[in-house]
Structures are given as structure tokens and as C-alpha cells.
Amino acid sequence: MAARTQATRLPATDLVRMGAIEKLTTRQDFETWSFLVTSMLGQFDLEDLIDSTIPRPAEDHPHHDRWSRLSKKVRCWLTLQIDSSIVRELRDESSTGWSIAYADETYEVIRRIIVGHAHTKAKSTWKSAIFMKREDYGSVEQYVTAFRQHVKAANLLKTPISPFCASLLLLEQLEKELPGWTGSIEAGFRSDIAETMTENEFHEICCAAIDEGNNDNADRSKPTSDKPRSSDPNGNTSSNLSSSSNGQTHIQKHRMAPPKGKSARQYVAEWRAHEPQRTPEGNYNYNIVR
Template sequence: MATEQPPHDNNWYEDTDEEVADQSVGLPKIGSFTLYKITPPLLDPEDLEMWIDEVRKTLRGHNLHNLIDKSIPWPTRDSPNRRKWKALSIQVRTWISSSIDYEVRRSIFDRGVRTVFADELVEQIKDYMEIESYGVLRLAMKSWMKCTRKQYSTNREFINAIRTKYRTLLGLKLGPAPYFAIQKMIMELMEVPDLKSFIVLKDNELDGIKNPVTTITVADFQRYCTSIEQHIKMTNADYASFSSR
């Protein structure tokens, strides 16, 4: 039976990874390489993809990259390469463990999920970071929704806080639309007697805009913040008290 030949072309980016029967195929000799810790260690969920790329690149340089590929099966327990595979997988797992932040590592291990081999640990890191990323989004949204004028000593502190929290949401690819951000700020400041007449004017401006949810931009939100801040400064209303609800 003829052996299948590779295509006669120059496309070296096509099928760069050969299919292998299991993770033990093509591994280097034990002790023939050195793995240096990745710095800085993985901490932020936003850095996960870049960190994974660095892990793969490092392991690929030593033909160890298949050890973190969960889609490739482990060798059977009677495989002639079983001892080498087990030793190298555990070695790579130890290296990966040393390349993540201590608190992240402790949190993953405290979950009690088995992470004896390299691909198991990588999967748990991905899973943990996905949950952490969701937690960051949830906390950011909760912080935004609970932001009120009463939490701050001055009116300008409140405006700066709501602006900062809104920017955080935008950076996390979350809403709400700028129109709702303006409305939230206006509703809170409407409770400040010394600002009420001016805030009513700004609210009326919003009412005059057609399709405000889709029309108003982030730049408009910034302009509203600046306009109200300037009015507060001109009228010395920064420490003006708010009414009780």
C-alpha cells in the first residue's frame, strides 16, 4: 500500500500540526530540555489568550505541545511510551503551575478537581479564568447599578465616579447605552435642590432628542458630565446637600 505523500506546494502554514495517535508520540528525551517560567505569571483573565500562546510556543520548541491538547488522547497504560509520557506530562504540569499567579494556583487547586497531568491543569486554568472573567463583569455592572449620589461627599465626586464606572463597563464590552448613563446621572442629581432647576433643563434637552438610545454617543455622555460639572463649579454647588427620598 502506497504511503500518502504531502501536497506539492509551498504552503507551510497549512496543516502545521500532524495528527498523532496519542500524546506520547514524538516526545523528546527526559532531561534533554529546560523550561523557564513565563513572566509575569498569569493573573488577569484578559491575559489568558496571550499566556496560552506563550505556553504553546515554548512547548512547541521542545515537541511538548501535544501534552496540553485535551483533544489528543493519553497513551494506553501498556504503551511502550507510557513512562516517558507520564514523566514529561507531570514535568510540564509543574512548569505551567509555576507560570501562574500564586493566588490563581491556590484557587484552582482548592477546587478539588484532578490536575495531575499537563492538559488537565490547562483545562482547569481556562475554566477558572472564564468564571473569574464573568465575576469581573458581574461586579463591574453591580458597582455601576448601585452607584448613587448619597455615596459621595460632593456632587463632582459622584459625577467622576459614575463616569469612571461607565468607562469600566465600556472597556468590558458591556452596556448600557450612553443615554441610560446620562439618565442615571440626571436622576440622582435631580435630588439635589440647588441643582434641580439646571438638571431639569438638561433633562428637557434629552427629551428633545429623537431616538436618544441610538442617537446619543459616549462623547455626548462626556459632554453632559462636563456641562454639569462646570455649572456646579460656577454656582459653588459642589457640597450642596441632597434631599431625602
């Protein structure tokens, strides 16, 4: 079986019409723009032409000439999908030695212009993600969102943080705030998770962390319930706080006493003859008089 090249999956014809997509203008838009580029090219089986990890066909390849024409066509299309300021930088880069003759290298230079390629930037971005702290952000959602963005940026700059490592860093920062949840996530890791964890799984953990953090904040913000009041046998509720005629609040003292018209001896005899009843708090619920 012949080795795969950028010419392996070319369409049968050069007559492809690629529509316009939203132009790339800023660093924050690169991932969305890249997705739209890949989606558009994928309709015509041309997405391999911007993938520099796939080798180009040799000059004696039977489809080399068609690959060359289509690659240059995609290159031209790419330059029309970026802002004029980026076009100027692209032109400057080509004048300093960066080749942009074909689609794959043109796409790579655009990525370098937007995302950056200096070693110092890659290092600082990677360190920002690795050493990011939860306490530097007002909420779990803010921290998780910023951390995920930094991980993406580090990976784009070729200083990758694996999904598993990113998950461990995230869980470590949330451990004090969400101990039960982080413990359950780690306990559920499969034995080969370090080698097999995917980007989607990492993003699922991020989304779950945000939900858990929001739920925790909602629970903390609930008002505390009033202290339960005792009830007498007639269904009247009472509090151990009352106001006197002069408006001052004082604590009332409760004591056990027989009802009016019944002697203490009769009351005690009846009391002993009946099975004690308890309130939900575990206290005996006899007649309480003040």
C-alpha cells in the first residue's frame, strides 16, 4: 500500500469553488477560523493540503501536477480569508525567508503570525497554564475558563499539556473547594487514563467542574432556616423570645406544670400512665406553660 501524501485524497477535478468564510482578525478568533477553514476544505477533500504533517507528493508522483495546482488554489483562497493587516504581515514574513508557495506552509505562517512562534512566548504561555491558581479568580467558572484557554494556547504554541496532565492540574486547584467532587473524579480514572485520555474528556471535566462550582455557590447563598419552634398539644407554636410591654426582648423560661383545674398528683399519674412522645428534635412534648 502506497504511503499517504497530500495527493492521496484529492478530488477528481480541479473545478472546486470554495465560498468565503468569516475573516480572521485576532488571536482569539484563530481556533474558530481554523475550524471553518477545515470544514470548507473538507467538502472538497482538500483539507490535507493545509496539514504540514502529511508529506507532499514527490515530483514523479502521478498526481503531483494536480496537487500543485490545487494547493496553490487553496493558498490563494486562504489569503482572501484573513484581514488585510495579516496579509501585510504574511507578505513581510515571505520577504524574510518564510516560503508561502503552497497551502500548507501558508497556513502555518498565518498560524505563526496570529498565535506566535517565539520561544519566549511559548515558555510564558506554558508557565501561565501550569502555575495558574484558583485563588486568583473570583469563581470556579472564571478559573476553569481561563485555565482551559491557557492550555489551548500552550498546545497551539507547540508546548503541549496533555489532557491528563491538564486534568490533574485542574483537580489539584479545586481540591480544597470541592473535595468530594474532585475525589470522585480521580477515583473514576481508568488504569490507562494517562495515555488514553482525550481532549473531549478533559473538556467534559471542565464543564462538570463549572457546574459543580455553580451548585456549590448556590448552596452557600441559601438563607439559613429559622430555629424550629416548639409546639404545645393544642398546635400553638411558641418561641423562647418575647417582647415585654416596654419593648425589650427577653428569654422566657419554660417549666413543666399541670393544666389548670388538675392537681399535680393527678397530672403526674396521667403522665406516667402514657407512653412519652418526642418532638422531631428528640425532646419530650408535654404541655408547656409559662
